[in-house]
Amino acid sequence: MRIGIVCPYSFDVPGGVQFHVRDLAEHFIAEGEEVSVLAPAESETALPGYVVSAGGATAVRYNGSVARLSFGPVTAAKVGRWLDHGRFDVLHIHEPMAPSVSVLALMGADGPIVATFHTSMIRSRTMQTAYPIIRPSLEKVAARIAVSEDARRTVTTHIGGDAVVIPNGVYVERFASAPQRPEWQSTPDRPTVAFLGRMHESRKGLPVLAAALPAVLDQVPGLRLLVAGPGDPAEASEGWPDRVRGATEFLGAVSDADKASLLASADVYVAPNTGGESFGIILIEAMAARACVLVSDLAAFSRVLDGGAVGAMFRNEDPAHLAEQLTGLLQDPQRRSVLADAGQARAHLFDWSVVAEQIRAVYETVIEGSLAAQAEPSTRWNRFLRGSAR
CATH class of the missing domain: 3.40.50.2000 (Glycogen Phosphorylase B;)
Incomplete structure (x- = not known):
């Protein structure tokens, strides 16, 4: 399986999302999967071989903290090249609404997409402002994961719909x-x-x-x-x-x-x-x-x-x-x-041997759904049904 994982936060600064992405990638690599991670990182940062840098990041206040995010036309071009080269069976985007490479990857990607939501916010002007803009892109997400009930509540409150709860993992x-x-x-x-x-x-x-x-x-x-x-x-x-x-x-x-x-x-x-x-x-x-x-x-x-x-x-x-x-x-x-x-x-x-298999099951489900949709006869009636579902 070719897995693409997108981390919005810079690998230069340690954090829970970065550690989650790193450990998940290394777990699947150890099991023989082909994994590529895209994340912001400064040019002098020593990165694992499976991480592709999306370029340097800028510190901005986000969710009560200071996050290092990357955005703009240069970053967008790098994201596009990574997607074209990867030809992933499944794309796993973390924090898809974070104003960084996650949003850019979501806008530019096609195919089976999984999104994981880590943030817990009762009220968020950022989400309320951004949602109408990226709503068409969010509709491409085939499966949503929340790392906790609190993160799931953020999804249902600010975005609508639901998410399956799969916690963070630990070795x-x-x-x-x-x-x-x-x-x-x-x-x-x-x-x-x-x-x-x-x-x-x-x-x-x-x-x-x-x-x-x-x-x-x-x-x-x-x-x-x-x-x-x-x-x-x-x-x-x-x-x-x-x-x-x-x-x-x-x-x-x-x-x-x-x-x-x-x-x-x-x-x-x-x-x-x-x-x-x-x-x-x-x-x-x-x-x-x-x-x-x-x-x-x-x-x-x-x-x-x-x-x-x-x-x-x-x-x-x-x-x-x-x-x-x-x-x-x-x-x-x-x-x-x-x-x-x-x-x-x-x-x-919460061991990765348990958590990663739950995530793998989500991957396999969205891949199978994508293949089934591709195999469906392209009749006028089917096109009408798919349009109605949207």
């Missing part, structure tokens, strides 16, 4: 077998808490976690907070109390292997995100690494944690409640162990 064994790192492991007097995310994005919730730490340090004075992710530590910690800053170690951006080891080494992984999340792949990664997980009670996070059955939750943007929950976990090793075991068991539901 569970890579996290389950990750070695612990002595410098990140806790001791009886120095428990460790981990946070991963772009520290400059307020919706990732680092300020909420920092505001909770004084109360936690009152009860657990040896606590260490390990912060991994891009951003300026001095800017992120501006205004923090001295003892909170003193308890925090900024690790910077970490490799995939180091991320897995960090999650495996920490006593608690905290996700204090304040909104804009449709799934939460990092939660699955943390659970796969057998970390005890504590998250804000966003609807998307609650679904990942099975309503709190496999992890702890606190009231969103409530530092006092976060401090109470975190202190309780740090002082109760048995509860942490029970939640970690339950979380790791649940993580297997």
